[in-house]
Amino acid sequence: MSAAKAPSLTKTHAAPGEPLVWLTAMGLALGLLMVAGLLGVIVANGVPVFWPAPLVEVTLKPGVQNPVPGGGETFVGRLVQQRVKRTPVLDAAGRPQADQSELQYFIGNKDGYGSNFVFINRADIAKTRTPKDILVIERMEYGPAFGFPQRLATSDGKTLSASDPAFPGALRALVAEGNARRRALETIEKRDIGRINAEMNELKIRGRDSSAPTKAMTALEARYETLASEARALRLLQTAATLTYQLPNGAVKELPIGNILGYYQPNQIGIFRKLGLFLHNIWNFLSQDPREANTEGGVFPAIFGTFVMTMLMSLAVVPFGVIAAIYLREYARQGFFVRAVRIAINNLAGVPSIVFGVFGLGFFVYFLGGSIDKTFFGDYLPTPTFGTGGILWAALTLALMTVPVVIVATEEAIAAVPRGMKEGSLACGASKWQTIQRIILPASLPGILTGLVLAMARGAGEVAPLMLVGVVKLAPSLPIDGEFPFLHPERKFMHLGFHIYDLGFQSPDSEAAKPMVFATTLLLILLVVALNLFAIVIRERLRKKYATGAF
Amino acid sequence: MTHATENSSRPGDDRRADYIRIQDFSFYYGSKQALFDVTMDIPERQVTAFIGPSGCGKSTLLRNLNRMNDLIDGVRHEGDVLVNGESIYDPHIEVISLRKRIGMVFQKSNPFPKSIYENVVYPLRVAGQNTRSVLDETVERSLRGAALWDEAKDRLHESALSLSGGQMQRLCIARAIANRPEILLMDEPCSALDPIATVKVEELIHDLKREFTIVIVTHNMQQATRCSDRTALFYLGKLIEYADTQKIFSNPAQKQTEDYITGRFG
Ligand SMILES: Nc1ncnc2c1ncn2[C@@H]1O[C@H](COP(=O)(O)OP(=O)(O)O)[C@@H](O)[C@H]1O
Ligand SMILES: [Mg+2]
Numbered sequence: 001m002s003a004a005k006a007p008s009l010t011k012t013h014a015a016p017g018e019p020l021v022w023l024t025a026m027g028l029a030l031g032l033l034m035v036a037g038l039l040g041v042i043v044a045n046g047v048p049v050f051w052p053a054p055l056v057e058v059t060l061k062p063g064v065q066n067p068v069p070g071g072g073e074t075f076v077g078r079l080v081q082q083r084v085k086r087t088p089v090l091d092a093a094g095r096p097q098a099d100q101s102e103l104q105y106f107i108g109n110k111d112g113y114g115s116n117f118v119f120i121n122r123a124d125i126a127k128t129r130t131p132k133d134i135l136v137i138e139r140m141e142y143g144p145a146f147g148f149p150q151r152l153a154t155s156d157g158k159t160l161s162a163s164d165p166a167f168p169g170a171l172r173a174l175v176a177e178g179n180a181r182r183r184a185l186e187t188i189e190k191r192d193i194g195r196i197n198a199e200m201n202e203l204k205i206r207g208r209d210s211s212a213p214t215k216a217m218t219a220l221e222a223r224y225e226t227l228a229s230e231a232r233a234l235r236l237l238q239t240a241a242t243l244t245y246q247l248p249n250g251a252v253k254e255l256p257i258g259n260i261l262g263y264y265q266p267n268q269i270g271i272f273r274k275l276g277l278f279l280h281n282i283w284n285f286l287s288q289d290p291r292e293a294n295t296e297g298g299v300f301p302a303i304f305g306t307f308v309m310t311m312l313m314s315l316a317v318v319p320f321g322v323i324a325a326i327y328l329r330e331y332a333r334q335g336f337f338v339r340a341v342r343i344a345i346n347n348l349a350g351v352p353s354i355v356f357g358v359f360g361l362g363f364f365v366y367f368l369g370g371s372i373d374k375t376f377f378g379d380y381l382p383t384p385t386f387g388t389g390g391i392l393w394a395a396l397t398l399a400l401m402t403v404p405v406v407i408v409a410t411e412e413a414i415a416a417v418p419r420g421m422k423e424g425s426l427a428c429g430a431s432k433w434q435t436i437q438r439i440i441l442p443a444s445l446p447g448i449l450t451g452l453v454l455a456m457a458r459g460a461g462e463v464a465p466l467m468l469v470g471v472v473k474l475a476p477s478l479p480i481d482g483e484f485p486f487l488h489p490e491r492k493f494m495h496l497g498f499h500i501y502d503l504g505f506q507s508p509d510s511e512a513a514k515p516m517v518f519a520t521t522l523l524l525i526l527l528v529v530a531l532n533l534f535a536i537v538i539r540e541r542l543r544k545k546y547a548t549g550a551f
Numbered sequence: 552m553t554h555a556t557e558n559s560s561r562p563g564d565d566r567r568a569d570y571i572r573i574q575d576f577s578f579y580y581g582s583k584q585a586l587f588d589v590t591m592d593i594p595e596r597q598v599t600a601f602i603g604p605s606g607c608g609k610s611t612l613l614r615n616l617n618r619m620n621d622l623i624d625g626v627r628h629e630g631d632v633l634v635n636g637e638s639i640y641d642p643h644i645e646v647i648s649l650r651k652r653i654g655m656v657f658q659k660s661n662p663f664p665k666s667i668y669e670n671v672v673y674p675l676r677v678a679g680q681n682t683r684s685v686l687d688e689t690v691e692r693s694l695r696g697a698a699l700w701d702e703a704k705d706r707l708h709e710s711a712l713s714l715s716g717g718q719m720q721r722l723c724i725a726r727a728i729a730n731r732p733e734i735l736l737m738d739e740p741c742s743a744l745d746p747i748a749t750v751k752v753e754e755l756i757h758d759l760k761r762e763f764t765i766v767i768v769t770h771n772m773q774q775a776t777r778c779s780d781r782t783a784l785f786y787l788g789k790l791i792e793y794a795d796t797q798k799i800f801s802n803p804a805q806k807q808t809e810d811y812i813t814g815r816f817g
Contacts, residue, residue, distance in 0.1 A: 418661065420657055420661035421663060423622070423657065424655075424657065424661040424662075425673070425677075426622070427617060427619060427653075427654070427655035427657075427727070428650070428673050428674040428677060428726065428727075429647055429651035429678060429730065430647075430673075430677040431647055431677070434677045438673075438676075442664070545710075
């Protein structure tokens, strides 16, 4: 009875506008779902790249054409995906078959087969099995090889059959030796010979007029010779021992031990070994240089380039943005002009990024870089030093692109500093600048960092402008290394975003590169998240320190 | 000093009766006039209270004494204010050096998000004083002066924001007196404080007047009677009556003053 007397108290759900809460919640849920879906797709496609999946031997039904040349009725591969055919397969009577799915296998052995992938109708498969002894060999060229080991020919002319109990140990030792030699070779060729080349260049440019080779030059040439012959000797050793293996289609191949990076038997190893390999593969992906037009190997230079570029960008964007915001908020007379400037800044944030790329190319690279070259590097012309794309110009271009974000965030942060605090400082006899420096800036640091987080998120993921101002498919050296002056702002660099584009759209075998595209995308996302988390952690610390109290 | 002795309120006293001299002072926020032709002399090392209903211009006048209102866009003034014989609007006087001579305590306590120690020495730091011993000595003197030393001496390097509301306001007083100003301006310093903290601040004001010329804005008439020597009543931007506090509250000359103190308006 009492409920009937006071219906308005119980029927809260009928309050005007209340159903809209559900609408807004639905919007949020949809957004979260989209983010989760995006991450899910990327993880699901990117992570399996590193998993040592089993190899299966597929036996085809009689009369079915084998996509692998010379394989008879079978081939060996790793299942990549299963999908429904786009054009239906008809049976003998012209009706669509019951089973319309087709399987994609990665068959490796590109040097033997010509292509990496085959598609086969599931209906055409008679049976599958997993051959125990098959070996996956990761090598320097042509992607992995799948085969059955036959024998090992060592440098002293002996051979060791695969059935010999000493075989596994000998192979392991030889491959380890080869890997060590490869590292030594890399050091010689990349670092030592690179240094000598740089010195020689320097000498040549300085002594351009005098044609007689100087003493220093001859000394360098002699050093070069010794190093080169050392490298030649190592190279010879790399091919001295060979592994002979048989492809699943019967062909026999010989592989110099020096070309082998690693090997495993995917159908014999246990789960822990698989996990170990999985982590090992991830580590290699993160830490190694790319090979074979970037489709194999790692992405370390791209990670490093992205990181350094983002850091340089932050170094440039924060001071500019903060100084501009301080001027706009604290010094400029608030009026029509300042309002116009604010509108312009906000619009700048909406300009397509490629426009900034064109500007960077015209202003930074051609104009600034060209002038620097003329003034300081005249000796090296016509080879440009700063007058071509480089990591510094790329960072500055992105800084320009993201500076509006920092300005807006900083202005808001400055405006949020309580008026009383400013007045308190001024009443203590502080000048305006002292107040800004000692009170306003510390209190608005969290807000400035928010701006930086947003700027980094935008800057690290941008590719289009970078293509004009210094990103390359394969950079010969890193922007920071052990060579004086350690940071080389003029160098070209690799970038994860561009790497993705390059893998997906520019590589000779985009089907093979597809998983790598996802793996690299995942990495790019993780890198951006890591950079942002770093800034957010700092911000939270500052927030605690500069919390503006209860009042 | 002949001029000073002539104007002394009490013969034989070296305190100037016109330490701060406000002459025909009018003040405008844009087109809105907030003060009308205020003329009054504020005596040295005494407590002068400004009372009056909300919006009558007490804060406006107080904030003009250290030119705090300069920060607001579109303000202008007429008339003049002299401190110890010098016009504060004299183009040769730097507003920063003026503010160094005048400490200010705000209605809303505004400690900086720094340690207690750094809050107190802030006026010295911005004046370029970084000598440790001087700073240490200042902290102790100012905190003692603001009756906060006993509570804060063991936590000088903790954040000022960890103090209670009353302690924060006393910290702001300590900060205002750290650089030994001549004048202390207080704009309703107790309005956000509980009664116990209010009593402490009032006792403090009583002690501080030996050293400083104090101008205090208050809403609270009991407070004015308790701690001020002279009282000025404002109404709608005009100075209605200005006299010794005792006289204002016992025998006001103006009808409006009597109405106000007996609570008939305001
Ligand atoms: N910044 C400002 N801009 C415009 N008008 C103001 C400003 N500050 C105060 N005023 C006006 O000036 C008058 C006096 O204000 P104030 O001195 O703060 O009064 P009180 O402190 O006596 O309560 C009020 O009418 C108020 O609205
Ligand atoms: Mg007021």
